[in-house]
Amino acid sequence: DVKVTQSSRYLVKRTGEKVFLECVQDMDHENMFWYRQDPGLGLRLIYFSYDVKMKEKGDIPEGYSVSREKKERFSLILESASTNQTSMYLCKSFDSSSYEQYFGPGTRLTVT
Template structure:
C-alpha cells in the first residue's frame, strides 16, 4: 500500500512564525502535491512538484513556498504565518500520468 505521512496531525503557531510542514511518501512517486482544505471551498492546490528540485505554483501559492530536495519528501513552508492560513493541509503523491493521487492524513494548522 502507498503510504503518505505528514509530520504533524495538529499544529498551533503564532502569527509571524515560520512554519514547516513535511510530507514523505514511500512509493517512489515522482509527483507530489500540497493542498489546503477549507469548509465550503473544497481542496485548493497550493504547489506541486513533478521531480526533485522542481516546483510549480498551483491556484493559491501566495504566502507559501515549497522545497523538494529528495524524491520522497516535499515540504511546505509558511514564511510568516498569518491567521488566514489556519486550515487543514493535505499532501498527496502520484506517478507521472497516473491519475489517482494518494493522500496523507492531513495537518490541521491553527495560527493564533
C-alpha cells in the same frame, strides 16, 4: 501499509512564526502536491512538484513556499504565518503513468 505521512496531525502556531510542514511518500512517485482544505472552498492547490528540485505554483501560492530536495520528501513552508492560513493541509503523491494517488492524513494548522 504506510504510503504518505505528514509530520504533524495538529499544529498551533503564532502569527509571524515560520512554519514547516513535511510530507514523505514511500511509493517512488515523481509528483507531489500540497493542498489546503477549507469549509465551503473545497481543496485548493498551493504548489506541486514533478521532480526533485522542481516546483510549480498552484492556484493559491501566496504566502507559501516549497522545497523538494529528495524524491520522497516535499515540504511546505509558511514564511510568516497569518491567521488566514489556519486550515487543513493535505499532501498528495501521484504517479502520472498509472494515475495512482494517495493523500496523507492531513495537518490541521491553527494560527493564533
